[in-house]
């Protein structure tokens with residue numbers, strides 16, 4: 001009977017259990033997770049859960065019974081410290097050693113800290129865990145002054161949710177554009193205008209210099225030129241993969257991500273990686289890529305689990321990414337990095353936005369951003385775009 005060990009207790013880990021059990025009903029599965037909660041979905045932490053529309057039970061991936069029925073041994077609140085490839089064992093911070101036949105590394109990523117003086121003052125928060133979202137929810141009241149640092153996905157979602165709860169919200173983005181990753185001024189401008197129309201104040205080119213405090217709590221945020229009063233400061237300044245603990249274990253790591261091949265295998269025998277932590281060959285572009293997306297963790301986790309149980313299949317899923325702001329949905333397909341041209345088709349009228357931005361690189365459709373795909377019932381367009389991106393459809397550009 002195979003001994004499976006999974007390090008990490010997020011979506012990739014939960015999906016890997018499903019993948020293993022697809023093919024191996026009997027193997028012994030042990031999950032080691034630094035968190036004290038069973039795996040849960042993180043997207044609601046900045047949206048429905050933060051807004052109070054969803055509860056812990058509804059964001060959990062599976063309930064406790066499911067793990068029991070699947071005979072999974074869960075070690076919650078326990079951290080792995082190193083992997084010994086030759087001995088095939090994982091050492092925990094307690095000093096205990098777990099032996100494995102097959103190991104999955106699914107340690108995800110952590111929110112980057114705000115690297116300025118005052119960043120550790122009470123009242124400054126990151127958002128990665130359900131505990132952080134619960135604390136944030138309790139602190140946001142009508143009229144609370146919330147300063148969000150970072151004008152990208154998580155920062156903007158927190159800004160929208162906090163505003164929906166009645167907070168006075170300011171977003172500070174150090175770059176010239178919000179959603180700089182969209183690499184398109186008109187798209188960034190659409191989102192900026194949309195959030196401003198809900199009463200959110202947005203400053204671009206605003207580099208935070210320090211967090212100010214009063215009576216031991218954050219009281220404001222200062223840039224080089226302006227000060228913004230704050231009861232709460234939320235840093236949404238990116239995430240970093242959790243691979244520091246593997247630095248001396250001999251794994252191939254590039255830009256923080258664990259390098260895997262098309263079957264999600266690392267350079268160590270019988271060790272796989274999946275989710276935010278994995279740097280994998282993108283099935284479409286064939287380029288190494290690391291993604292911090294829900295869909296990626298779901299599908300890679302499942303594939304890694306199947307492969308651990310002997311499937312030996314290549315990871316072929318074309319990933320996509322979603323976000324919500326107020327009643328506007330965003331779906332990102334393919335690769336929107338460094339486009340040669342971005343062509344927006346449809347209406348970006350704030351009253352009823354309904355459009356798709358096509359990203360063209362080397363005369364090929366490389367990616368797309370769809371706004372309000374569901375309300376406009378454009379799921380067929382989504383499928384067609386996925387196909388066009390996969391086939392590298394030729395696009396004429398002016």
Ligand SMILES: Cc1cc2nc3c(=O)[nH]c(=O)nc-3n(C[C@H](O)[C@H](O)[C@H](O)COP(=O)(O)OP(=O)(O)OC[C@H]3O[C@@H](n4cnc5c(N)ncnc54)[C@H](O)[C@@H]3O)c2cc1C
Pocket residue numbers: 007008009010011012013032033034035041042043044045046078079080081106107108109110127128129154242245274275276277291292293294295297320321322323324
């Ligand atoms: C607030 C928020 C909103 C998001 N919204 C969206 C969205 O709208 N759309 C979208 O596509 N994606 C979204 N994401 C991203 C998505 O949730 C992640 O990509 C996904 O959770 C990654 O899953 P994972 O299992 O790879 O890693 P994680 O979810 O990070 O889980 C990794 C787990 O491993 C544990 N761990 C780490 N190191 C160790 C160790 N040494 N030993 C034991 N355990 C360890 C961690 O504590 C954690 O529990 C959001 C993320 C956040 C934080």
